[in-house]
Amino acid sequence: xxxxxxxxxxxxxxxxxxxxxxxxxxxxxxxxxxxxxxxxxxxxxxxxxxxxxxxxxxxxxxxxxxxxxxxxxxxxxxxxxxxxxxxxxxxxxxxxxxxxxxxxxxxxxxxxxxxxxxxxxxxxxxxxxxxxxxxxxxxxxxxxxxxxxxxxxxxxxxxxxxxxxxxxxxxxxxxxxxxxxxxxxxxxxxxxxxxxxxxxxxxxxxxxxxxxxxxxxxxxxxxxxxxxxxxxxxxxxxxxxxxxxxxxxxxxxxxxxxxxxxxxxxxxxxxxxxxxxxxxxxxxxxxxxxxxxxxxxxxxxxxxxxxxxxxxxxxxxxxxxxxxxxxxxxxxxxxxxxxxxxxxxxxxxxxxxxxxxxxxxxxxxxxxxxxxxxxxxxxxxxxxxxxxxxxxxxxxxxxxxxxxxxxxxxxxxxxxxxxxxxxxxxxxxxxxxxxxxxxxxxxxxxxxxxxxxxxxxxxxxxxxxxxxxxxxxxxxxxxxxxxxxxxxxxxxxxxxxxxxxxxxxxxxxxxxxxxxxxxxxxxxxxxxxxxxxxxxxxxxxxxxxxxxxxxxxxxxxxxxxxxxxxxxxxxxxxxxxxxxxxxxxxxxxxxxxxxxxxxxxxxxxxxxxxxxxxxxxxxxxxxxxxxxxxxxxxxxxxxxxxxxxxxxxxxxxxx
Numbered sequence: 001x002x003x004x005x006x007x008x009x010x011x012x013x014x015x016x017x018x019x020x021x022x023x024x025x026x027x028x029x030x031x032x033x034x035x036x037x038x039x040x041x042x043x044x045x046x047x048x049x050x051x052x053x054x055x056x057x058x059x060x061x062x063x064x065x066x067x068x069x070x071x072x073x074x075x076x077x078x079x080x081x082x083x084x085x086x087x088x089x090x091x092x093x094x095x096x097x098x099x100x101x102x103x104x105x106x107x108x109x110x111x112x113x114x115x116x117x118x119x120x121x122x123x124x125x126x127x128x129x130x131x132x133x134x135x136x137x138x139x140x141x142x143x144x145x146x147x148x149x150x151x152x153x154x155x156x157x158x159x160x161x162x163x164x165x166x167x168x169x170x171x172x173x174x175x176x177x178x179x180x181x182x183x184x185x186x187x188x189x190x191x192x193x194x195x196x197x198x199x200x201x202x203x204x205x206x207x208x209x210x211x212x213x214x215x216x217x218x219x220x221x222x223x224x225x226x227x228x229x230x231x232x233x234x235x236x237x238x239x240x241x242x243x244x245x246x247x248x249x250x251x252x253x254x255x256x257x258x259x260x261x262x263x264x265x266x267x268x269x270x271x272x273x274x275x276x277x278x279x280x281x282x283x284x285x286x287x288x289x290x291x292x293x294x295x296x297x298x299x300x301x302x303x304x305x306x307x308x309x310x311x312x313x314x315x316x317x318x319x320x321x322x323x324x325x326x327x328x329x330x331x332x333x334x335x336x337x338x339x340x341x342x343x344x345x346x347x348x349x350x351x352x353x354x355x356x357x358x359x360x361x362x363x364x365x366x367x368x369x370x371x372x373x374x375x376x377x378x379x380x381x382x383x384x385x386x387x388x389x390x391x392x393x394x395x396x397x398x399x400x401x402x403x404x405x406x407x408x409x410x411x412x413x414x415x416x417x418x419x420x421x422x423x424x425x426x427x428x429x430x431x432x433x434x435x436x437x438x439x440x441x442x443x444x445x446x447x448x449x450x451x452x453x454x455x456x457x458x459x460x461x462x463x464x465x466x467x468x469x470x471x472x473x474x475x476x477x478x479x480x481x482x483x484x485x486x487x488x489x490x491x492x493x494x495x496x497x498x499x500x501x502x503x504x505x506x507x508x509x510x511x512x513x514x515x516x517x518x519x520x521x522x523x524x525x526x527x528x529x530x531x532x533x534x535x536x537x538x539x540x541x542x543x544x545x546x547x548x549x550x551x552x553x554x555x556x557x558x559x560x561x562x563x564x565x566x567x568x569x570x571x572x573x574x575x576x577x578x579x580x581x582x583x584x585x586x587x588x589x590x591x592x593x594x595x596x597x598x599x600x601x602x603x604x605x606x607x608x609x610x611x612x613x614x615x616x617x618x619x620x621x622x623x624x625x626x627x628x629x630x631x632x633x634x635x636x637x638x639x640x641x642x643x644x645x646x647x648x649x650x651x652x653x654x655x
Contacts, residue, residue, distance in 0.1 A: 044411050044412070044413060045411070045412045045413065046409050046410065046411055046412060047198075047409075047410055047411070047412040048407060048408065048409055048410075049197065049198040049234070049235045049407070049408045049410065050402065050405060050406070050407050050408070051197055051198075051234060051235075051395075051405050051406055051408065052404045052405035053392070053404065053405050054404075054405075055234075055351070055405070056197065056234075056388065056391060056392070056395075056405070057384075057388050058351035058352050058353050059194075059233070059234055059347075059348050059349070059350075059351045059352075060194050060348070060384060060387050060388055060391060061351070061352035061384045061388075062347035062348055062349075062350055062351040062352040062353075062354065062355055063190065063194055063230065063233075063344045063345070063347045063348035064344075064347070064380065064383060064384055064387070065099075065347055065352060065355055065363070065364045065367070065380075066321070066340075066343040066344040066345070066346055066347020066348065066355070067102075067107060067108060067190060067340045067341070067343065067344035067347070068099055068102040068105075068108060068340075068367075068380070069098075069099045069102070069343065069363040069364065070325055070336075070339045070340035070341070070342065070343030070344060071102055071105045071107045071108070071336050071337065071339070071340035072098050072099050072100075072101045072102045072105070072336075073091075073094055073098070073325060073339065073343075073363075074091075074325060074328075074329045074335055074336040074338075074339040074340065075101060075105070075336045076090070076091060076092055076336075077090075077091060077329050077332075077335040077336060078334060078335055078336040078337075079299065079333065079334065079335070080332075080335070081330075081332030081333070081335060082298040082299045082300070082332060082333055083281060083285055083298025083299075083300075083332070084298075084332060085274075085277065085330050085331070085332060086329055086330050086331075086332050086335055088326060088329065088330065091329075094362065094363075095366070096362055096363075096364075096365045096366025097366040097368075098366065099363070099364070099366050099367055100366065100367065100368045100371055103371045103372065103373050103374060104373075104374045104580065105336075105340075106139070106140070106141065106142075106145065106187070106188075107187045107188070107336075107337055107340045108373055109139055109373040109374045109375055109376055110137075110139070110141075110145060110184075110188045111188050111190065111191045112373055112376045112378050112383065113133050113134055113137055114130055114133070114134075114188065114191065114210050115191055115383075115386060115387065115390070116133060117129055117130050117132075117133040117210075118195075118390055119386060119390060120133075122393075123195070123206070123390075123393065123394055123397065125209070125210075126209065127168045127169050127209050127210070127212045127213065128167050128168055130168060130209065130210045130212075130213045131152055131167055131168025131169070131171055131213045132167070132168075134148065134149060134152060134168070134171075134213050134214075135149065135152035135153060135165065137149065137375060138375050139374045139375030140374070140578065140579075140580050143179045143182045143183075143184055143290065143292065143301060144172075144177065144179035144180060144181075144182040144183075144184035144185070144214050144215055144219060144290075145184045145188075145214055146179075147171075147176075147177045147178070147179045147180075148168075148171040148172055148177055148184075148213055148214045149171075151166050151170060151171040151176050151177060152165060152166060152167070152168065152171045152213075153165065154166055168212055168213040169212035169213070169216075171213055171214070172211070172212045172213055172214050172215045172216050172219070172220075173216055174216045174217070174422040174425070177214075177215075177216070178289065178290060178291040178427055178428075179290045179291070179292065179301075180214070180215045180216035180217070180219045180422065181215065181216070181217065181218045181219040181289055181290065181302050181303060181304075181422065182215070182219060182290050182301045182302060182303060183222065183301055183302065183303045183306045183307070183334050183337060184214050184215065184219070184303075185207075185210075185211040185214045185215040185219055185220055185222065185223035185303065186219075186222035186223045186225070186226050186303040186306070186307050186337075186341070187226075187334075187337045187340070187341060188214070188223070189207050189210070189211065189223030189224070189226045189227045190226055190227070190230055190341065190344050190345075191230075191387060192206050192207045192210065192223075192227035192230070192231075193207075193226070193227040193228060193229060193230025193231035193232075193233070193348075194230050194231075194348065194387055194391060195387075195390055195391050195394045196227075196231045196394055196398070197231060197234040197235070197391070197395070197408060198231060198232065198234060198235055198408045198410045199231055199398060199408065199410050200228045200231045200232055200245065200246065200248075200249055200410070200411075200414045201249065201411065201414060201415065201417060202231075202398065203224075203227040203228060203230070203231040204224045204227060204228060204249050204417035205417070206227070207220065207223050207224045207227040208220055208224065208417065208419055211223045211224070215303070216420075216422055217254075217419065217420060217421035217422040218254060218255050218256055218302070218303060218304055218421060218422065219303050220419060221250060221251070221254050221256040221303075221304075221417075221419065222256055222302075222303025222304055222306075222307045223303070224249055224250070224417055224419075225246055225247070225249065225250055225256060225260070225307060226307065226310075226341060226345075228245070228246035228247075228248075228249040228414070229242060229243075229246040229345045230344070230345060230348050231246075232245045232246055233345050233346075233348040233349040234348065234349075236349055238319060239314045239315060239317070239318065239319050240315070242314070242345070242349065243260075243264060243311060243314065243315065244264075245414060246414075247260050247261070247264065248413070248414035248415070248416070249414055249415075249416060249417050250416060250417075251416040251417070251418050251419075252416065253421070254304075254421060255287070255302075255304045256303070256304045256307070257416075259280065259284055259304050259305065259308045260304075260307075260308060260311055262279070262280065262283070262308075263276065263280060263308050263311050263312055263315070264311070264315070266279060266280075267312075267315040267316065273312065273316045273327060273330075276312065276316075277312065277330075277331060280305075280308060280312075284300075284304075284305050284308070285298055285300055285305070286298075286300070287300075287302070287305070287448075288300045288301070288302055288305075288427075288446065289302075289422070289427040289446055290302070290427065291427050291428060291429040291444070291495075292429070299333070300333055301333070301334060305333065306333055306334045306337065306338050307338070307341065309328055309331035309332075309333065309335075309338045310328055310338045310339075310341040310342045310345075312327055312328065312331055313325065313326075313327040313328025313329075313331070313338065313339060313342040314328075314342050314345065314346070317342070319346070321343055321346050321347075321350075321355075321358060321363070322359065324339070324342045324343065324346060325339035325342065325343050326339075328341075328342045352364070367380055369381050374580075395408070423491070424447070424448050424487065424489060424491060425447075425487070425491050425492075425493050426445055426446065426447040426452050426485040426486070426487050426491070426492070426493045427445070427446045427447070427493070428443060428444070428445055428483060428485045428493045428494070428495050429443070429444040429495070430442075430443060430481070430483045430495050430496075430497050431443075431444070431533075431536075432481060432497050432499050432534070433531075433532045433533050434499055434500065434501060434504070434532045434653075435504075435532050436501065436502065436503055436504055437472050437473045437474075437476070437501050437502065438470065438471070438472050438473075439458075439470070439471050439472075439473065439481075439499055439501065440468075440469070440470050441456060441468070441469045441470075441471070441481065441483070442467065442468045442469075443467045443468070443483050443485065445467065445485045447485070447487045448487075451487070451488050452485045452486060452487050452488075453465065453485070453486045454466060454467050454483070454484070454485050454486075455483075455484050455486075456469055456471075456481065456482070456483055456484075457481065457482040457484075458471055458473070458479060458481055459479035459480045459481055459482070459499075460473070460474075460475075460479055473501045476501055476502030476503070476655070477501065477502065478498055478499070478500055478501075478623075479498065479499050479501065480496050480497070480498050480499075481496065481497050481498075481499055482494055482495075482496050483495050483496075483497075498621070500570075500572050500623075500653060500655060502655050503655070504530075504532075504653050504654065504655060505560065505562065505566050505568055505634075505654040505655070506529075506530035506560055506652060506653050506654050507530060508560070508562050508563065508566055509560045509561050509562035509563050509566075509633065510560065510561050511526045511527065511529065511530070511558075511559075511560060512557070512558075512559050512560065512561050512633070512635060513526045513544070513546070513556075513557065513558050513559075514546055514554070514555070514556040514557045514558075515546035515547075515548055515556065515646075517548075518544070518545055518546060518547055518548065519547055519548050519549060520545045520547030520579075520646070521541075522541060522543050522544055522545040522547075522576065522577070522648060523541045523542070523543065523544045525544070526544045526558070528541070528542065528543065528544050528650075529543075529544050529558060529649050529650070529651055529652045530560075530651070530652065530653070531651075532651070533650075533651065534574045534619075534621065534650055534651050535574055535575070535576050535577065535619050535650025535651065536619050536650075542576070542650055543576025543577055543648045543649060543650040544558075544576065544648070544649055545576060545577070545583060545646055545647065545648035545649070546640060546646040546647050546648075547579075547582065547644060547646040548646070549644065550581065550643065550644045551643060551644060551645075552640065552644055552645035552646065553639075553640075553645045554639075554640055554645050555637065555638065555639050555640070556585075556637070556638065556639075556640045556646065556647045557592070557635045557636060557637040557638075558635060558636055558647070558649045558652050559592075559633060559634050559635020559636060559637075559652070560633055560634060560635070560652075560654065561594060561632065561633035562631075562632055562633055564632075565630050565631065565632055566630070566631070566632075566654075567628055567629070567630045568628070568629065568631075568634065568654050568655060569625060569626055569627065569628045569629070569655070570606075570623065570624070570625050570626075570654070570655040571591055571604075571623075571624045571634065571636065571652070571653070571654055571655075572621065572622070572623050572624075572651070572652070572653040572654075572655070573589075573609075573621070573622045573623075573624065573636055573649070573651075573652055574619070574620075574621050574622075574649070574650040574651035574652070575618055575619055575620050575621075575622075575648065575649065575650060576618065576619070576647075576648030576649050576650040577618050577619070577648050577650075578618035578648070579642070579644075579648075580642075581642045581643045581644040582640060582641050582642025582643065582644040582645060582646040582647070582648075583618065583641065583642065583646065583647065583648040584618075584641040584642070584647060584648070585609065585636075585638035585639065585640070585641055585647055586638065586639040586640065586641035586642075586645075587638065587639060588609060588638070589609050589636050589637065589638035590636070590637045590638055591604050591624055591626070591634065591635075591636055591637075592634070592635050592636075592637050593629055593631035593633065593634050594631050594632040594633030594634070594635075595631050595632065597632075599633075599635070599637075601637075602626055602629065603626065604624045604625060604626040605624070605625050605626065606622070606623045606624045606625040607622040607623050607624060609622055609624075618648075619650060634654055636649075636652065
């Protein structure tokens with residue numbers, strides 16, 4: 001009964017895509033065989049770079065620290081300025097110890113999963129192997145990352161009649177992951193370029209293989225661009241030289257190319273930062289297909305817009321690290337990730353030895369070398385050493401060893417790295433509210449052609465058209481509603497959601513909860529758990545949680561006490577939000593009924609509750625069934641999860 005919108009027909013189609021799209025490395029052949037036409041492409045001019053082991057280590061370490069202080073310096077600004085400039089006066093003063101907050105930032109710890117996969121499988125690590133590693137992660141995620149992991153942790157019935165997990169690249173494909181153009185891969189691809197100093201096209205190849213786990217098309221190209229920046233930052237003479245070399249890897253038909261070209265032209269023409277920002281936002285602010293954000297005021301989490309902000313930081317900052325971070329942050333939107341990206345690139349370009357001297361070392365001196373990154377066993381020294389070891393393997397494979405380092409031969413003219421793009425297709429989000437037999441549906445649609453027809457299938461043969469609908473089911477039951485949006489070119493996108501209709505006993509009595517005065521960011525009234533609206537992670541206030549402070553250990557419950565005895569056989573539980581320190585039941589939850597004034601646990605079937613950690617993903621819907629029972633009340637009960645020991649509930653229905 002959990003939401004499973006994947007169909008076997010799609011999975012078979014995507015398996016074929018997977019078989020065609022997984023790249024393998026081309027060892028001992030550098031530059032890589034990319035570009036040119038026909039069987040005998042014209043020769044391309046090459047260029048030679050040299051790098052010592054000492055310099056390689058220094059620059060890798062500089063990048064890691066740049067990313068770390070970039071994200072922590074800017075963290076308070078994240079999505080506080082959508083469509084407006086961020087006011088730097090609101091930023092907290094920097095103190096060196098703040099850098100350690102980076103151990104809990106996804107800009108850092110997600111990278112380690114992919115780095116570990118390369119460490120285990122080598123430079124030829126496949127898309128599937130990257131995906132297998134990502135499936136097993138347990139840290140907190142959002143948007144494209146979260147959608148990808150949900151898909152990787154979902155099973156489907158294959159042609160042999162076996163239930164098997166979806167693999168990458170299905171997890172990043174637009175037909176399954178509508179967040180595939182989000183910023184996720186762009187902020188996680190930094191490490192790729194560090195493995196391939198000067199070898200931009202080879203870095204793009206690795207970025208494509210790994211990026212398919214999370215994204216598709218433009219979402220991967222954003223990461224290719226960042227990987228290219230890092231690959232060339234080892235040898236760039238200035239930020240303009242750096243940009244032009246990395247920019248060349250982008251296909252001209254892509255949004256990534258068009259927006260980056262526009263940023264560069266504005267800067268080159270001497271247009272002020274403020275005016276350039278207005279031009280970019282005027283054209284690109286509402287170009288967004290993420291089903292979570294599309295049409296959601298001015299919020300835009302696309303990789304191409306946010307990486308354009310990173311580029312604005314680099315160009316207008318003119319190589320100064322602090323100015324670069326400030327310009328990138330002032331652009332707004334994902335304004336901790338973008339300064340982190342830009343600072344990481346400059347850290348790669350200048351090296352750690354420079355950062356130790358820059359502004360008296362205040363940006364790097366506070367690091368705790370004993371702390372580990374979330375969900376990993378890596379400290380900062382371990383991470384730097386691991387990256388250094390893999391980079392040496394790459395250079396030993398693709399470059400010529402010298403007495404104190406390597407001589408690298410690469411193409412002088414970088415060619416675009418062509419990949420498939422998400423075709424024009426509507427982005428669709430469905431919202432359903434229930435009131436016994438009555439349902440209200442609304443659709444959020446975004447499409448490049450703007451005009452779409454919208455149709456609804458209620459799962460019982462009845463249909464309606466329109467963005468907003470109301471419908472009354474004639475009979476109680478569980479139905480799968482299908483919403484389909486079709487654009488002017490006849491291209492359609494459908495999404496499904498189950499609805500549970502009938503006499504919902506949630507309204508028949510009073511709510512009983514273990515915590516009546518929660519301190520978290522969720523709803524302050526428990527009435528939200530029976531308002532008919534399922535939580536999808538969009539708003540914290542759509543769920544009620546039992547957070548009363550850190551480091552708690554308690555048992556929590558949510559339920560109803562009826563005004564008279566009622567008979568029921570189904571409980572529908574919609575989890576609320578998960579946080580880094582809790583939001584789920586720790587282990588198997590209990591269903592308890594109130595009989596003769598005593599709460600008693602009962603046996604139940606239906607869905608298996610998996611809410612034991614971040615790995616199980618928030619906002620899922622679970623349906624628990626049991627033999628009809630008559631009681632004065634019902635509740636779900638269990639130990640609060642996470643270090644703060646609390647539970648979050650979006651909706652609790654009883655039938």
